[in-house]
Amino acid sequence: MRSVWALAATAALSLLAFSTNTFAGEPKQGGILRMYHRDSPGNASIHEGATYSLNVPFMPVFNNLVIYKQDEAQNRMDNIVPELAESWAWVNDNKTLTFKLRQGVKWHDGKPFTSADVKCTFDMLMGKSQQKFRQNPRKTWYEQVNDVSTNGDFEVSFNLKRPQPSLIALLASGYTPVYPCHVSPGDMRTHPIGTGPFKFVEFKANESIKLTRNTDYWRKGRPYLDGIEFTIIPNRSTAILAFVAGKFDMAFPTEVSIPLLKDVKSQAPNAVCVVEPNNVATNIIVNSSAPPFDNIDIRRAMALSLDRKAFISIMFEGQGDVGGTMLPPPNGLWGMPKEMLETIPGYGPDVNANREEAKKLMQKAGYGPEKHLAVKVSTRNIPVYRDPAVILIDQLKSIYIDGELDVVETANWFPKIARKDYMLGLNLTGNAVDDPDQSFYENYSCGSERNYTNYCNKEIEKLFDVQSQETDVAKRKKLVWDIDKKLQEDVARPIIFHARTGSCWQPYVKGVTVMSNSSYNGYRYEDVWMDK
Amino acid sequence: MFAYLVRRLFLMLVTLFGISVVIFFLLRIVPGNIVDILFAAAGYVDPADKANLEKELGIDQPLIVQYWHWISGFLRGDFGYSYVSEKPALQEILPRIPITARLAGLALLFSASIGIPLGVISAVKQGTRLDYALRVVSLSGLSLPSFWLGLLILTASVAMFGQIPIFNPNPQTWLEAFATYAVPAAAVGFRSAALTMRITRSSMLEVLRQDYIRTARAKGASDAAVNYKHALKNAILPVITVIGIEAAFLIGGLIVTETVFNIPGVARFLVEAIRWRDYPIVQNLVMLIAIVVVSANFIVDMLYAVFDPRIRYTD
Numbered sequence: 001m002r003s004v005w006a007l008a009a010t011a012a013l014s015l016l017a018f019s020t021n022t023f024a025g026e027p028k029q030g031g032i033l034r035m036y037h038r039d040s041p042g043n044a045s046i047h048e049g050a051t052y053s054l055n056v057p058f059m060p061v062f063n064n065l066v067i068y069k070q071d072e073a074q075n076r077m078d079n080i081v082p083e084l085a086e087s088w089a090w091v092n093d094n095k096t097l098t099f100k101l102r103q104g105v106k107w108h109d110g111k112p113f114t115s116a117d118v119k120c121t122f123d124m125l126m127g128k129s130q131q132k133f134r135q136n137p138r139k140t141w142y143e144q145v146n147d148v149s150t151n152g153d154f155e156v157s158f159n160l161k162r163p164q165p166s167l168i169a170l171l172a173s174g175y176t177p178v179y180p181c182h183v184s185p186g187d188m189r190t191h192p193i194g195t196g197p198f199k200f201v202e203f204k205a206n207e208s209i210k211l212t213r214n215t216d217y218w219r220k221g222r223p224y225l226d227g228i229e230f231t232i233i234p235n236r237s238t239a240i241l242a243f244v245a246g247k248f249d250m251a252f253p254t255e256v257s258i259p260l261l262k263d264v265k266s267q268a269p270n271a272v273c274v275v276e277p278n279n280v281a282t283n284i285i286v287n288s289s290a291p292p293f294d295n296i297d298i299r300r301a302m303a304l305s306l307d308r309k310a311f312i313s314i315m316f317e318g319q320g321d322v323g324g325t326m327l328p329p330p331n332g333l334w335g336m337p338k339e340m341l342e343t344i345p346g347y348g349p350d351v352n353a354n355r356e357e358a359k360k361l362m363q364k365a366g367y368g369p370e371k372h373l374a375v376k377v378s379t380r381n382i383p384v385y386r387d388p389a390v391i392l393i394d395q396l397k398s399i400y401i402d403g404e405l406d407v408v409e410t411a412n413w414f415p416k417i418a419r420k421d422y423m424l425g426l427n428l429t430g431n432a433v434d435d436p437d438q439s440f441y442e443n444y445s446c447g448s449e450r451n452y453t454n455y456c457n458k459e460i461e462k463l464f465d466v467q468s469q470e471t472d473v474a475k476r477k478k479l480v481w482d483i484d485k486k487l488q489e490d491v492a493r494p495i496i497f498h499a500r501t502g503s504c505w506q507p508y509v510k511g512v513t514v515m516s517n518s519s520y521n522g523y524r525y526e527d528v529w530m531d532k
Numbered sequence: 533m534f535a536y537l538v539r540r541l542f543l544m545l546v547t548l549f550g551i552s553v554v555i556f557f558l559l560r561i562v563p564g565n566i567v568d569i570l571f572a573a574a575g576y577v578d579p580a581d582k583a584n585l586e587k588e589l590g591i592d593q594p595l596i597v598q599y600w601h602w603i604s605g606f607l608r609g610d611f612g613y614s615y616v617s618e619k620p621a622l623q624e625i626l627p628r629i630p631i632t633a634r635l636a637g638l639a640l641l642f643s644a645s646i647g648i649p650l651g652v653i654s655a656v657k658q659g660t661r662l663d664y665a666l667r668v669v670s671l672s673g674l675s676l677p678s679f680w681l682g683l684l685i686l687t688a689s690v691a692m693f694g695q696i697p698i699f700n701p702n703p704q705t706w707l708e709a710f711a712t713y714a715v716p717a718a719a720v721g722f723r724s725a726a727l728t729m730r731i732t733r734s735s736m737l738e739v740l741r742q743d744y745i746r747t748a749r750a751k752g753a754s755d756a757a758v759n760y761k762h763a764l765k766n767a768i769l770p771v772i773t774v775i776g777i778e779a780a781f782l783i784g785g786l787i788v789t790e791t792v793f794n795i796p797g798v799a800r801f802l803v804e805a806i807r808w809r810d811y812p813i814v815q816n817l818v819m820l821i822a823i824v825v826v827s828a829n830f831i832v833d834m835l836y837a838v839f840d841p842r843i844r845y846t847d
Contacts, residue, residue, distance in 0.1 A: 040804065042573060042616055050574040134585055137574040190618050205617045205624070206804050207796040208701070233794045238698060241686050242794075245696040267690070411564025411809060414572045449576040 027224050027511065031530040035250040036239045037230040040206045043189035046177055047125065050137040052430075052520050055174045056253060057209045057230050059523040060223075061108075062177030062194035065099050065118065065156075066168060070524050073276065073516040075434055076333060077165075077473070080172045084113065084195065094163035094471060101154040105218045107180045108199045115150040120181035122148045122158070133185050138432075140441055140448060141170045144468075163469045165476075166437040173433045174521040197223035197526035206232055217526075224511070224529035236260075244268045249506050249530065254278045254519045256502035258316045264504050272512075273504040275319055277331045278519040279434060282311075282388050284494045285417070285425040285453050292373055293423060297361040299491040302424075303346040304358035305399045310351075311391055311497050321498040322347070324484040325439055328498065331516040333434050336481045344488045358399040367400045378406040379426040380413045388496060389426040417452045427452070427493075434517040436480045440464045444492055455492040508532040536837055544830050551822045552606075555815055556599050565591055566615040566809045589615055591811075602815055612812040616805075621812040625798070625820070632790070632797035635720070636782050638713050642721035643728050644775060648764075650725075651732025651771075655740060656759055666729065673726025678785045682719045682792035689715075699795040716793040720785045724778045731774045735767035742766075780825065 041053045046062065066088065069079040082088070085099035105113040123129040126142045144164045149157050158167065170176060183193045192200050195218070198211035209230040213223055231248070233239040240260060243251045244267040256264060256273065264271055284302070286293045293299055312320035321328045324344070328335035341347050346354055359368075367373045375396070379389040386407060393403035403424070408416055416422060431439050441464060442448055446456035463483050470476035488494065503514045508531045515522040567585045571577045586592040590601065605612055611621035654666040690696050697716075703709035739745065740763050748762050783799055790800035798817065805813035 135574050135581055137576055235791050237683055238792055238794055241690050242696050242698055245690045247696055410572050411569045414577050415568055418577050449578055
């Protein structure tokens with residue numbers, strides 16, 4: 001009899017242990033996620049900003065038509081899933097993209113979501129509505145969209161001028177939420193209304209941002225968290241110390257630099273930290289409309305002088321990527337393969353040989369050991385800009401170029417670049433979507449507002465359109481590689497490196513996925529929960 | 533007395549007018565405005581969008597019109613709207629004032645309550661080991677930048693106690709509320725305490741050599757009575773002057789301390805507003821500070837006149 005009881009007790013304990021293990025992995029409801037924010041965003045309207053300082057706190061307030069799957073690190077065409085749309089289809093020779101919309105969705109103020117809201121949002125983005133955004137930084141994304149039409153309350157179509165398969169990728173970005181028709185752009189800047197998993201509560205500039213659970217969310221059982229609170233701490237040392245002390249459940253995403261990561265891991269060994277590329281390329285902008293860089297030989301010499309690995313080892317302890325315009329593989333979808341990259345002048349592994357070639361070009365242009373070229377290297381007065389600019393100046397010395405650092409306050413940076421008041425500039429270019437359409441048109445297209453150097457090559461421009469219309473991914477990839485190679489050979493905007501950054505959270509925070517080819521798209525947070 | 537008061541009042545108004553002009557035009561001399569910054573943050577400049585925004589904010593108007601618009605609004609109590617948050621400027625400024633006032637008050641209290649007694653002890657024990665030790669402490673207080681001291685305190689707190697004493701917006705107890713302010717106040721007040729201690733020490737040393745101190749001792753007064761009743765009472769005047777000056781300088785230290793301890797006070801807010809070229813916030817906030825300082829001076833002048841009638845006739 002005693003043995004029977006013992007057996008029963010063992011069985012009961014085993015069952016208990018089994019069930020505990022099972023439940024430990026199952027999401028739990030409740031809790032406020034506390035995160036620090038690196039700075040105070042100018043406003044709360046994602047469409048009017050161009051920094052992920054906005055996306056991180058406000059993406060949870062909204063939904064898109066479609067979105068990159070939030071639990072996969074890499075953004076790809078095949079992991080785009082419906083959100084406010086239930087399904088989509090390309091029709092009319094790939095010139096119309098039609099969405100069937102989800103029914104029964106409500107805005108946070110209780111009004112129903114319909115196709116009119118989608119039309120309003122995209123009309124405003126295309127500058128076709130009466131109401132205007134104060135700023136509309138991504139208007140160029142929709143240049144191929146003729147108009148947006150509705151068919152009843154729950155169907156909407158994007159009618160294109162020509163096929164553009166990447167449109168769906170742009171619509172899946174964290175930068176593409178659907179806004180309500182009945183709320184003005186001004187109100188969206190101060191009190192955003194969305195359909196997303198969290199409702200906006202308050203935004204105190206320089207202090208905090210608070211979100212609370214949307215109990216009426218269309219996705220049943222989500223979100224798990226009761227709310228999210230962001231405390232704005234611009235001082236990075238204070239913020240990291242506060243995270244280490246356990247005051248926050250999560251550090252601001254991608255904000256822990258590689259050197260800082262060591263400190264975090266030593267002081268908070270249980271913290272979960274991941275390092276991923278953030279798809280931000282550090283590059284050189286060259287004023288080719290004025291001497292001395294109107295001389296292609298000097299531009300090429302400058303590109304040949306770069307020791308990209310030195311940048312990466314100094315700044316990121318070796319954790320960075322060398323590539324062209326597009327983020328290199330394996331995280332990037334469209335970057336050139338290594339073998340192709342190394343055929344581009346300046347990308348070869350023998351830095352000394354590259355520099356010897358650069359010196360010859362400089363001598364051809366009339367410079368040498370006796371006559372150095374004096375240039376100013378302008379950059380924004382922010383460490384992520386300033387630090388590589390200092391390394392660049394050091395490297396340029398090796399080819400008879402004496403650089404002088406010219407640090408510019410943020411307020412004056414773009415006006416200075418726009419009036420071409422610079423010789424060389426060190427710049428950072430972030431890509432919200434890992435797609436050539438976003439990168440090529442924005443940064444290299446003739447007349448684009450973000451084409452700071454005014455690089456304009458009509459032949460390349462045609463190729464941009466060819467790749468943009470190509471529906472076969474393999475063929476498109478080949479075209480993109482050729483374009484990227486040509487851009488680097490033209491010294492259009494020499495890419496120095498693609499950075500990697502760290503994101504950390506406490507071990508009890510579950511369901512966080514850090515995107516590996518964009519730092520703008522992974523903050524819906526409806527799947528995040530806390531095991532405590 | 534009435535003529536003196538009117539003259540001082542007139543001077544005060546002229547000063548405030550001058551300050552308003554200086555604030556307004558200095559801000560415009562700084563390159564870039566809010567629109568430049570917004571477009572810089574967005575990474576593009578669209579001339580049409582830029583012009584629309586400048587028009588919306590009224591910064592496309594001639595400077596004299598902008599000045600009149602601001603100063604007339606200020607006099608009516610209409611402080612305008614923050615360019616950044618788009619909320620009324622007064623609504624942004626007012627809640628932050630008590631936070632900084634509490635911090636500044638505690639810092640001054642720390643400065644006086646630590647600096648004066650230690651200064652007295654150092655003077656009384658001149659040339660002893662204790663005096664040397666206190667002088668080293670005061671010298672280090674003057675030498676350590678407050679941002680460094682702040683970070684050191686934070687790092688030590690995390691390493692030793694696993695806690696970080698940064699600003700807590702919702703303290704649960706009175707003690708928590710006190711701690712929220714006390715640690716940063718100590719960090720910012722340390723330098724001030726060191727200065728107070730040095731001034732107290734030198735002033736005390738001078739007074740302790742006076743004849744009336746010797747007389748007091750000869751009459752059998754105790755050490756405590758001599759030091760605190762007779763000497764300190766006469767040595768305290770320059771110390772009060774220094775504390776008063778320090779109070780005005782404190783705002784500089786508070787900017788750093790509010791940043792390090794993440795305190796949402798006026799000082800950090802002002803720096804952020806300047807960074808964004810948020811004219812309505814900067815102009816009104818600096819003007820309010822100027823009014824407080826000028827009014828305080830006016831009151832002090834009046835008190836001088838009350839206590840010393842010669843001032844009315846000679847000034």
